[in-house]
Amino acid sequence: MSLIVDCFRHLTxxxxxxxELKGYKVTDVNRTRKIGIACRNFQDLKQKACSKLNVTxxxxxxxxxxxxxxxxxxxxxxxxxPQTTLxxxxxxxxxxxxxxxxxxxVSESLLCYFFYRRQETSTxxxxxxxxxxxxxxxxxxxxxxxxxxxxxxxxxxKVALLNRTLNKDDSKTALSTKDEHPEWFEDxxxxxxxxxxxxxxxxxxxxxxxxxxxxEQIKNSDVxxxxxxxxxxxxxxxxxxxxxxxxxxxxxxxxDRSRAETDCKDDxxxxxxxxxxxxxxxxxxxxxxxxxxxxLFQSSDANTTVDADNSDETDAKKFTxxxxxxxxxxxxEESKSFPYRVISQKKQFAICDKMGEFRCEGRWNADGCAYxxxxxxxxxxxxxxxxxxxxxxxxxxxxxxRTLVPRLLxxxxxxxxxxQDIYDCYDNLFTVKNLRLVHxxxxxxxxxx
Numbered sequence: 001m002s003l004i005v006d007c008f009r010h011l012t013x014x015x016x017x018x019x020e021l022k023g024y025k026v027t028d029v030n031r032t033r034k035i036g037i038a039c040r041n042f043q044d045l046k047q048k049a050c051s052k053l054n055v056t057x058x059x060x061x062x063x064x065x066x067x068x069x070x071x072x073x074x075x076x077x078x079x080x081x082p083q084t085t086l087x088x089x090x091x092x093x094x095x096x097x098x099x100x101x102x103x104x105x106v107s108e109s110l111l112c113y114f115f116y117r118r119q120e121t122s123t124x125x126x127x128x129x130x131x132x133x134x135x136x137x138x139x140x141x142x143x144x145x146x147x148x149x150x151x152x153x154x155x156x157x158k159v160a161l162l163n164r165t166l167n168k169d170d171s172k173t174a175l176s177t178k179d180e181h182p183e184w185f186e187d188x189x190x191x192x193x194x195x196x197x198x199x200x201x202x203x204x205x206x207x208x209x210x211x212x213x214x215x216e217q218i219k220n221s222d223v224x225x226x227x228x229x230x231x232x233x234x235x236x237x238x239x240x241x242x243x244x245x246x247x248x249x250x251x252x253x254x255x256d257r258s259r260a261e262t263d264c265k266d267d268x269x270x271x272x273x274x275x276x277x278x279x280x281x282x283x284x285x286x287x288x289x290x291x292x293x294x295x296l297f298q299s300s301d302a303n304t305t306v307d308a309d310n311s312d313e314t315d316a317k318k319f320t321x322x323x324x325x326x327x328x329x330x331x332x333e334e335s336k337s338f339p340y341r342v343i344s345q346k347k348q349f350a351i352c353d354k355m356g357e358f359r360c361e362g363r364w365n366a367d368g369c370a371y372x373x374x375x376x377x378x379x380x381x382x383x384x385x386x387x388x389x390x391x392x393x394x395x396x397x398x399x400x401x402r403t404l405v406p407r408l409l410x411x412x413x414x415x416x417x418x419x420q421d422i423y424d425c426y427d428n429l430f431t432v433k434n435l436r437l438v439h440x441x442x443x444x445x446x447x448x449x
Contacts, residue, residue, distance in 0.1 A: 002283055028053055029093045034085075043075040063089040070205050071212045075246075079279045081191050087400050101117070171379045173355055195356075195380050196258045197277045203255035206394055209244060213239075214405055214429060223409040228409055230412040237408065240340040244426060246281045251430060253348040257380060260354040284425040340422055351437055356380030358389070361436035364397040366447050375439040392434045393443045398428050402447060422425050 012190040020040070026049045031354045035052045039045040051390075055062060064072040065087040072086065089095055115171060175181040184195060192198040215238055223230050231380045253259040276282050352358045360375035362368045369375050379389035408425055411417055428434035 016057040017401055022082045024080070025083060026088055027085065029087060029089055029095050035285075037292065042077040045077070045086075046088075051445060053088060054086065055447060057090055061091050063093050069095065070208060075281050076208065077283065093094055098268060122320060131235040139421065144333070164406065168381075170381060173378060184380075184386065185384060196256050197279070198255070199255040199356075199379065200252035200277055201279055204250035204252040207245065207250045207252075207337075210400060210429060214241070214400065215264075217405045218408065221405075221409050223412060231408070232378070233417060236339055237412070240342070240422065241426060241429075244342050247342055247344070248348070248430075249280050249282055251348060252277075252280065254351050257352050257354055257356040259348060259350040326357050339417070340419060343423075351432060352378075354369060358392070358437055360392075360439040360442050362438065362443050363444050364395055364436065365444075366442075369439070369442060371439070372442065375442065377439075391440045393440070395438045395439050396428070397434050397436060397442055399448050400429060404428055
């Protein structure tokens, strides 16, 4: 490769190409093959995985998921630990289907045995389903054909049975590190050293899921596909959501008991990156701008992306020349093209107490939980409660798919969008202004009207 193209690579990707080589495990949606990939960045991983798995699609058209169903983008990829198992999804494929081999789960027959052998359960039997819940996001798990049928039939009764088997021993609840409480971390695919860091990441994953589902619904809409002006407006909104979520740490503090309100009376800045965990996106690419995010989504639309390996010397020369004036013009371009101000949010507090106990907030249209103290859980107490916590939902009172996204599509067709409407939509999509934590019994999946 010529020197000038090599320089282009370093100018364009900077830290990506300076990063160390790391290994990951990649499989296809049917889990028929699992390969090892050594790569330096996300695009490198997708290109090598496509080659080894004989995927002929453009790597930009391919999606990557975690085993729990979380969609991975370049930013998220940089927070993953080496040897994480990833799923490569080609266009038109479903990540889970009836043919999936649940290598990380027990067989369905064992699950059925667990519940239908008799209407009581032993601790050993309970461990089977706890292990399933703890390894795979329940929303991801129930997309799997016959397993979906099994898990959705009388699921609330099954969860009640699990709840009765919980170990209520509080002797290790206050412990935090892996060294202090190793069984809590047992079989978790993580190297996090504390419970608080792990729970922070799990909450971020839930918020990320809402973000990616929002993008998917927007891009599949008739408004986005057919109205070019609205599409441009929506791309600005998506890019704003992305960078604002990064500013807000993807609200990971909601599940982090170290941020319980009783322990956060100081006046320090809650959005200070120096006080956050290393896995948080706030530590990655701090010089990244709104324009970069906007270009990311625009290029994703066109199925194009900057690929340093395929860039010719002319492109490199143009890029190098453009860099000369970029510094002086960037501020002007940013203010001209960026219709929404990224704002510093107020302090974020955990929605649990300082010991890590969460209480159900009740149905979306109720003032509180009708079951009182019966609906409470502490995932910091044991690995069983951590697993069962995956069945608790962060429920939108004003619904994301039926109300909030349609509202975004509607206002995108206006000549001028009121900035406050976008901020309100952001709050309703991602913050506890509109999210409430609910036990599975109190989670109403019907229309919230």
